Amino acid sequence: MPGLKLQGLHKQFGEVVALRTLDLAVESGEFVSLLGPSGCGKTTALRIVAGFEHADEGRILVGDKDITDVPANRRDMGMVFQSYSLFPNMTAQQNVEFGLRIRKQRSAERARRASELLDLVGLASATGRYPHQLSGGQQQRVALARALAIEPSVLLLDEPLSALDAKVRVQLREEIRRIQTQLGITALYVTHDQEEALSVSDRVVVLSHGQIEQVGTPAEIYGEPQTVFVAAFIGTMNRIEATVRADPSGAVESAGHRLPVHAARNWTSGLHVLMLLRPEVIDLRPLQGDTSAGGEAMTGNVKSHTFLGPVTRVQVSTPIGDLMVDVPSVEALSVSIGARVSLTWDPASPRLIELPAGAENVVGPAAIIAEDELQPA
Amino acid sequence: MADTTRDITTLPMSRPRGILVAKRGSLAWLGVVPFFLYTTLFLLLPALWLTTDAFRSPTGGYTFSFIQKLFQSQYENAFFTSIRISLVTALVGGIFGLFVAYAALREDVPRWVRPLLTTYSGVAANFAGVPLAFAFVATLGGAGLVTQFLARFGLDIYARGFSLYTFTGLTITYVYFQLPLMILIIIPSLEGIKREWREAATNLGATHTQFWRHIGLPILFPSLLGAMVLLFGNAFSAYATPYALTSGSVNLVPILIGNVTSGEVVADPNLGDALALGTIVIISISVVIYALLQRRSDKWLRR
Ligand SMILES: Nc1ncnc2c1ncn2[C@@H]1O[C@H](COP(=O)(O)OP(=O)(O)OP(=O)(O)O)[C@@H](O)[C@H]1O
Ligand SMILES: [Mg+2]
Numbered sequence: 001m002p003g004l005k006l007q008g009l010h011k012q013f014g015e016v017v018a019l020r021t022l023d024l025a026v027e028s029g030e031f032v033s034l035l036g037p038s039g040c041g042k043t044t045a046l047r048i049v050a051g052f053e054h055a056d057e058g059r060i061l062v063g064d065k066d067i068t069d070v071p072a073n074r075r076d077m078g079m080v081f082q083s084y085s086l087f088p089n090m091t092a093q094q095n096v097e098f099g100l101r102i103r104k105q106r107s108a109e110r111a112r113r114a115s116e117l118l119d120l121v122g123l124a125s126a127t128g129r130y131p132h133q134l135s136g137g138q139q140q141r142v143a144l145a146r147a148l149a150i151e152p153s154v155l156l157l158d159e160p161l162s163a164l165d166a167k168v169r170v171q172l173r174e175e176i177r178r179i180q181t182q183l184g185i186t187a188l189y190v191t192h193d194q195e196e197a198l199s200v201s202d203r204v205v206v207l208s209h210g211q212i213e214q215v216g217t218p219a220e221i222y223g224e225p226q227t228v229f230v231a232a233f234i235g236t237m238n239r240i241e242a243t244v245r246a247d248p249s250g251a252v253e254s255a256g257h258r259l260p261v262h263a264a265r266n267w268t269s270g271l272h273v274l275m276l277l278r279p280e281v282i283d284l285r286p287l288q289g290d291t292s293a294g295g296e297a298m299t300g301n302v303k304s305h306t307f308l309g310p311v312t313r314v315q316v317s318t319p320i321g322d323l324m325v326d327v328p329s330v331e332a333l334s335v336s337i338g339a340r341v342s343l344t345w346d347p348a349s350p351r352l353i354e355l356p357a358g359a360e361n362v363v364g365p366a367a368i369i370a371e372d373e374l375q376p377a
Numbered sequence: 378m379a380d381t382t383r384d385i386t387t388l389p390m391s392r393p394r395g396i397l398v399a400k401r402g403s404l405a406w407l408g409v410v411p412f413f414l415y416t417t418l419f420l421l422l423p424a425l426w427l428t429t430d431a432f433r434s435p436t437g438g439y440t441f442s443f444i445q446k447l448f449q450s451q452y453e454n455a456f457f458t459s460i461r462i463s464l465v466t467a468l469v470g471g472i473f474g475l476f477v478a479y480a481a482l483r484e485d486v487p488r489w490v491r492p493l494l495t496t497y498s499g500v501a502a503n504f505a506g507v508p509l510a511f512a513f514v515a516t517l518g519g520a521g522l523v524t525q526f527l528a529r530f531g532l533d534i535y536a537r538g539f540s541l542y543t544f545t546g547l548t549i550t551y552v553y554f555q556l557p558l559m560i561l562i563i564i565p566s567l568e569g570i571k572r573e574w575r576e577a578a579t580n581l582g583a584t585h586t587q588f589w590r591h592i593g594l595p596i597l598f599p600s601l602l603g604a605m606v607l608l609f610g611n612a613f614s615a616y617a618t619p620y621a622l623t624s625g626s627v628n629l630v631p632i633l634i635g636n637v638t639s640g641e642v643v644a645d646p647n648l649g650d651a652l653a654l655g656t657i658v659i660i661s662i663s664v665v666i667y668a669l670l671q672r673r674s675d676k677w678l679r680r
Contacts (some may be wrong), residue, residue: 050576050580051579052576052579072576072579072580073579073580073581073582073583073584074582075580076582077580078580079576079577079580081573081576081577082573083573084571084573085571085573085574085576085577086577087574087577087578087591087592088574088596088677089592089595089596089674089677090592090677098578098581098583098591099581099582101591102581102582102583102587103582130676130677131677132677143577146577146581147580147581150581150582
C-alpha cells in the first residue's frame with residue numbers, strides 16, 4: 001500500500017482562500033484525520049486529492065507517483081461521501097459491483113468480490129436491497145464496501161458519519177478503523193468531530209483557515225497543544241493569561257495571584273503566556289467557612305454543575321476568572337452551588353504557550369467555555 | 378402550453394403515492410375531494426357524454442356509423458398526421474429541451490443563465506395559437522424577415538421547396554413551444570440527479586458517458602417518459618396554432634373536430650364526438666405505454 005503526499009497545496013475560491021500551502025505526508029497504511037471547524041478547508045483538501053477540485057498550486061503524490069494531473073476517474077481512490085451517494089437504481093450488491101463493472105471484470109468474479117465486501121461490512125443479508133430500503137448506517141456501510149471494492153490505493157472519507165445518530169456513529173467509526181487496519185489501507189478521514197478524530201486516528205491534523213495548526217498523535221494533540229487555537233479547539237481547556245515569574249520552583253502570575261507551573265522554570269520571567277489546564281487535572285476540595293486550607297493554588301465559589309455521566313463539570317468562580325473542574329459525579333453531590341472550594345493541581349500538569357507581546361485579551365477572561373465545548377472528551 | 382390542456386392535465390408524471398394510505402378515521406381524504414370532484418365534472422362526465430354521443434344516431438337509437446367513418450381515408454389520414462406531428466415534435470422538442478436544460482444546469486455555467494432560461498421557457502411554452510402563427514408568418518412566411526434575409530444571401534428557401542404552411546412548417550412552429558415546455562418540466566428532474574452520484578461514479582472509474590448510461594438516464598427515465606407523453610398530448614390537442622397557420626391545409630384531428638362542430642363546412646356534432654373519442658383512445662394508449670415502460674423503474678423508486 002502506497003502512502004500519500006500533499007505538497008504545498010493552495011486553493012482559492014475567488015476571494016476565499018480555502019487552503020494555504022498545505023503540506024502533509026500520510027504514511028503507508030496510516031489513518032490520518034483532518035480535523036477543524038466548519039469552513040477550514042477539510043473537504044476542499046479531500047476533493048483535491050480525489051481529483052474533483054484542482055489546486056491552484058501544489059502536487060499530490062501516491063507513493064512516488066505524481067497524480068496531480070491524473071483525471072478523477074483514473075486515480076483509483078475510494079471515496080466515501082457524507083450521505084446519499086449510493087446509486088438509487090442499483091441494489092446494494094450492484095452498487096458494490098459498479099467499479100468492477102466499469103473495470104470490465106467478469107460477472108462471477110464481481111459477484112464473489114461484492115459478497116466478500118458486503119460480508120466484511122456486516123451486510124451479507126442485504127445484498128438485494130435498494131438504497132431506499134436501507135437505514136442511513138447501512139447505506140454508509142455499502143458505500144464503504146463500494147469504495148473498497150476497486151482496491152483503491154487510498155481511502156478517502158468525508159464526514160461519512162455525520163448524518164447518523166450518535167450510537168451508530170460510534171459503532172461504525174470503530175468498524176471503519178477495524179477494516180482499515182485489517183486491509184492495511186492508507187486512509188484520509190475528514191471530520192469536524194474531535195472525539196471521532198481522536199478515537200480512530202493514528203495521527204490527527206488540526207486545520208484552521210486552510211492552514212495546519214498541528215499534526216500529531218491523538219495523545220499529543222490532546223495533551224500537548226502547540227497553539228492557542230488547538231488548545232481552545234480540542235476538548236475543554238482552562239486558558240489563563242499570565243506572566244512568567246522569576247521563581248526557582250516555577251510559577252506564573254495572573255491577576256496578582258501566584259500559580260505553580262513547573263514548565264515556567266524554562267521561560268524568561270516577564271514573558272506573556274497562556275496557561276493551559278485541563279478540567280480533569282484540577283483537584284477540588286470543599287472548604288469549611290472562609291478559611292484557607294493552605295497549600296492550594298486557588299480558592300473560589302461554585303457557580304454551576306453540569307452532569308456528564310461519570311464526572312460532573314463544576315464551574316468555579318475565582319479571582320483569575322471562572323475555572324472548569326471535573327469532579328467524580330459521586331463526590332459532586334457534596335459541593336453545592338455557592339460553596340467555597342479550594343483548587344489544587346500538580347504543578348507538572350499545566351502547559352504554557354507564549355502569547356505575542358502586547359497581545360491583550362487574546363482569549364478573554366481566564367476561561368470562556370462555550371456550551372458546545374461541554375462534552376466529555 | 379398550447380391551445381388546450383384539457384387532456385393533458387391528468388397525465389401521470391409520476392405515480393401519486395401514499396394518497397390512499399390515510400389512517401382510518403383521519404380526515405386527510407377530505408383534501409382530495411375537490412380534485413376528484415373537478416375531474417369527475419370536467420373530465421369523466423364529458424368523456425362519458427362524448428362517448429355515448431359518438432354512438433347515438435341523430436334520428437334516435439344507437440349506431441356505429443360515426444365510428445366507422447373514422448376509418449374513411451380523410452379521417453384516418455388526419456389521425457396519422459396528428460400522431461406523426463405529435464411524435465416528431467415530442468421527440469425533437471424533448472431531446473433538444475433535455476440537452477438545453479442539462480447544459481444550463483452545469484456547474485460551470487454562470488448563475489444568471491438559469492432564471493433567464495426558465496422565465497423565457499415559461500413564456501415561450503405558453504406562446505401559442507394565433508399570435509404564434511403570426512410570429513412565424515412574420516419570420517418564416519413567404520415575405521418573412523428571416524426568409525427575406527436568407528434570400529438576400531442567395532438562399533431562397535421557398536424556391537427550394539420549404540413552406541411554412543406545410544407539415545414541416547407546422548413541425549417547426551410546434552417545436553417552438555414544445556422545446557421550452559420540455560425545459561420547464563425536466564429541470565426539476567435533472568436537479569434531482571445528485572452531485573454525489575456523479576462524483577461517486579467518477580471516483581469508481583466511470584466516464585461521463587458511463588455515468589449517464591448506468592445511472593443518470595435510468596434515474597431520469599420515468600420523468601423523461603412522462604415528459605414525452607405530456608409533449609405528445611400537448612401537440613396532439615393543439616388547435617388554434619395549426620388553424621391560424623395553415624387554415625386547414627394540413628389535415629389534423631383537432632381541426633376536423635372544429636370543422637364538424639362549428640358547422641362552417643357541415644355541422645355534424647356526432648362525428649365530432651367520434652373524432653374526440655378517437656383522440657381519447659390515442660392519448661389513453663400513450664398513457665398505457667408510459668405506465669408499462671415506467672414499471673421497470675418501479676422497483677427502486679421510493680413508495
Ligand atoms: N465551490 C466553491 N466555491 C466557492 N467557495 C468554496 C467552494 N468550496 C468551498 N468554498 C469555500 O472554501 C472554504 C473551505 O470550504 P470546505 O468545504 O473545504 O470547508 P470544510 O472544512 O469542509 O467545512 P465543513 O466542516 O463545513 O464541511 C469555505 O470558506 C468555503 O466557503
Ligand atoms: Mg466539508
